[in-house]
Amino acid sequence: MIPYGRQDITADDVAAVEAVLRSDFLTQGPAIPQFEAAVARAAGSPHAVAVSSATAALHIAYDALDVGPGDVVWTSPNTFVATANAALYCGAGVDFVDIDARTLNLDPRALADRLARTRRDGGKLPKLVAPVHFGGEPCRLDEIADLGREFGFRIVEDASHAIGGSFKNHPIGDGAFSDLTVFSFHPVKIVTTGEGGAITARDPSLLDRLNLLRSHGITREARLMRGESEGGWYYQQVDLGFNYRMTDIQAALGTSQFARLNAYVEAREARARVYDAAFGPAGIGAQARASDSRSALHLYVIRWPDDAPIGRREAFDRLRAAGIGVNLHYMPVYLQPYYSDMGFKPGYCPQAEDYYRQAITLPLHPGLTAAEQDFVIDTVLKLAGRASS
Numbered sequence: 001m002i003p004y005g006r007q008d009i010t011a012d013d014v015a016a017v018e019a020v021l022r023s024d025f026l027t028q029g030p031a032i033p034q035f036e037a038a039v040a041r042a043a044g045s046p047h048a049v050a051v052s053s054a055t056a057a058l059h060i061a062y063d064a065l066d067v068g069p070g071d072v073v074w075t076s077p078n079t080f081v082a083t084a085n086a087a088l089y090c091g092a093g094v095d096f097v098d099i100d101a102r103t104l105n106l107d108p109r110a111l112a113d114r115l116a117r118t119r120r121d122g123g124k125l126p127k128l129v130a131p132v133h134f135g136g137e138p139c140r141l142d143e144i145a146d147l148g149r150e151f152g153f154r155i156v157e158d159a160s161h162a163i164g165g166s167f168k169n170h171p172i173g174d175g176a177f178s179d180l181t182v183f184s185f186h187p188v189k190i191v192t193t194g195e196g197g198a199i200t201a202r203d204p205s206l207l208d209r210l211n212l213l214r215s216h217g218i219t220r221e222a223r224l225m226r227g228e229s230e231g232g233w234y235y236q237q238v239d240l241g242f243n244y245r246m247t248d249i250q251a252a253l254g255t256s257q258f259a260r261l262n263a264y265v266e267a268r269e270a271r272a273r274v275y276d277a278a279f280g281p282a283g284i285g286a287q288a289r290a291s292d293s294r295s296a297l298h299l300y301v302i303r304w305p306d307d308a309p310i311g312r313r314e315a316f317d318r319l320r321a322a323g324i325g326v327n328l329h330y331m332p333v334y335l336q337p338y339y340s341d342m343g344f345k346p347g348y349c350p351q352a353e354d355y356y357r358q359a360i361t362l363p364l365h366p367g368l369t370a371a372e373q374d375f376v377i378d379t380v381l382k383l384a385g386r387a388s389s
């Protein structure tokens, strides 16, 4: 099976992990700050906090911004469930704003309309909006930040797909348009630590909060304690945190991977251009990429044409049967049974549902060979009734 995404592990990665395994620290050692420096550098941020997953990162990012009971978080329906679930972990509610059919990201105009309507009707405005850079394509962060100032909400970017990308010459994660940015290092993402995540932050007080929440709310730093230290053994729990730490084993793998971040994004760009050239002229729609941004191209999604001789579901099954590991990102989160139990109904975000009806994620990763890609393209064009010869 040609996978839709796959990690790339080199001899350097293996050596970096081995060195940690032979060192004194498997966790809470020097590999973590080294990895955090690599993440911060790539994201153009002064600081990063490494955690056990992007899910953990979203949870403590929302928590650090005081999202709690009585609050509501708004996000895109076209995301992995974790973006929404993190609001529920905080005891807050969650709501969804429809996507732009071209970019597949949260639509800033739909957001503006919804905010204005909510204010006019005396409804509850969001405490926090979590835009998701779907497939690595940056959201229109400047427009969302303007709305944040006007309507008083905080912003956490879910950049799980987007490390290495940029928006208007701002690296994703530099914090120019948001409070915090979350990254994932799951093996299908751009760079991997096995499991892992990180948060970039500019505000030193938010950074303190994140460091506390990652590790039980415990501190050994005198400036964060109440009263005086009682001795060298002393620590205080000053908040209710979690054990969301990353291990040094994972961090060493990540630091080694980050050396190849740009090469990975370039490899993805080259393959995406090959798909664009094949599908554009054939009238097969794909996610739009803005000329003022750089997508990290985590995903390459097409919209199965309604005039194809077979439907999307059959096309998906036949691509899998041909050994092409297609996938689907995403069923609108609110259509998940857990969310429909909360009262969400089909028809809530028509653009996201339309997209879901047509979507297929094609293989895209640095190890995808030209021969494999040609086979994917040929098979898609034939099944869509577009084969020229």
Ligand SMILES: *Cc1c(COP(=O)(O)O)cnc(C)c1O
Binding pocket: 052, 053, 054, 055, 056, 079, 080, 082, 083, 132, 158, 160, 161, 183, 184, 185, 186, 195, 196, 197
């Ligand atoms: C992968 C992903 C997550 C969760 O990442 P983990 O590191 O697996 O917890 C969250 N949001 C989005 C958009 C993702 O793709």
